[in-house]
Amino acid sequence: MQIKVLGWAGGIGANLRTTSFLIDDDLLIDAGTGLGDLPLNHMTGIRHIFLTHSHMDHVVGLPLLADSMFGVHDEPIVVHAQEKTINALKAHIFNWVIWPDFSELPTRDNPSIQFEVMNPGDKISIRSREIEMIQVNHTVPGVGYCLSSRRANVAFSGDTTTNDTLWEVLDRYENIDLLFVEAAFSNNDIEISKISKHYCPRLLGDDILKMKHRPDIWLTHFKPGDEELIYQECVDAMPDFDVHQLKGGEVFKF
Ligand SMILES: [Zn+2]
Ligand SMILES: [Zn+2]
Numbered sequence: 001m002q003i004k005v006l007g008w009a010g011g012i013g014a015n016l017r018t019t020s021f022l023i024d025d026d027l028l029i030d031a032g033t034g035l036g037d038l039p040l041n042h043m044t045g046i047r048h049i050f051l052t053h054s055h056m057d058h059v060v061g062l063p064l065l066a067d068s069m070f071g072v073h074d075e076p077i078v079v080h081a082q083e084k085t086i087n088a089l090k091a092h093i094f095n096w097v098i099w100p101d102f103s104e105l106p107t108r109d110n111p112s113i114q115f116e117v118m119n120p121g122d123k124i125s126i127r128s129r130e131i132e133m134i135q136v137n138h139t140v141p142g143v144g145y146c147l148s149s150r151r152a153n154v155a156f157s158g159d160t161t162t163n164d165t166l167w168e169v170l171d172r173y174e175n176i177d178l179l180f181v182e183a184a185f186s187n188n189d190i191e192i193s194k195i196s197k198h199y200c201p202r203l204l205g206d207d208i209l210k211m212k213h214r215p216d217i218w219l220t221h222f223k224p225g226d227e228e229l230i231y232q233e234c235v236d237a238m239p240d241f242d243v244h245q246l247k248g249g250e251v252f253k254f
Pocket of ligand 1: 055138
């Protein structure tokens with residue numbers, strides 16, 4: 001199994017891309033601006049997209065991907081998400097005003113993309129990889145995922161603040177090898193973190209001790225401009241962990 005980091009940042013700017021992870025050549029977790037860097041012939045390989053929530057920094061690439069892939073495949077690209085996330089996308093993006101509804105194009109019977117409701121606790125197996133959806137705690141219905149192959153279990157927090165659900169579910173796994181987890185703001189912005197339901201290093205450092213595992217930590221979603229401060233505060237807040245900062249383009253092989 002291979003994971004390529006296409007997008008990792010909390011915003012845009014030169015060399016900054018928002019959340020998107022490519023699993024092998026066919027699965028995508030979130031469709032942030034990082035998706036746009038993939039060459040077209042790699043985009044055609046994407047057959048399943050797993051969304052964490054409806055916020056723009058995680059879905060902006062989806063309508064554009066649907067357009068770029070229009071007419072390329074005989075089978076639709078399957079978009080897995082919670083029902084409320086799908087409803088939000090249909091109401092606010094694929095509504096024929098912001099963008100055409102590619103779940104009805106070119107026809108309802110044979111669309112470009114197909115939305116599939118997935119609920120926390122559901123597990124889907126695709127070509128010897130299993131992916132479990134896990135409830136987290138964000139301002140809109142949000143989830144993380146745990147991705148498993150024979151060799152490794154890799155967790156993605158999605159956007160979240162303090163919660164019990166992610167850590168409880170991860171503790172059911174025998175081991176977690178790697179955790180991609182968000183830390184959107186510095187400790188100076190702890191009140192903003194609470195209001196916007198993100199982690200800052202202090203909240204994350206307190207929460208992560210709920211988990212028995214000690215995976216490698218790779219941090220995402222830093223507020224642009226505060227990267228060095230947030231990273232250093234995370235290192236200080238999680239002394240029991242190997243803590244790394246994503247910078248984009250990393251490839252993890254298991
Ligand atoms: Zn969000
Ligand atoms: Zn986000």
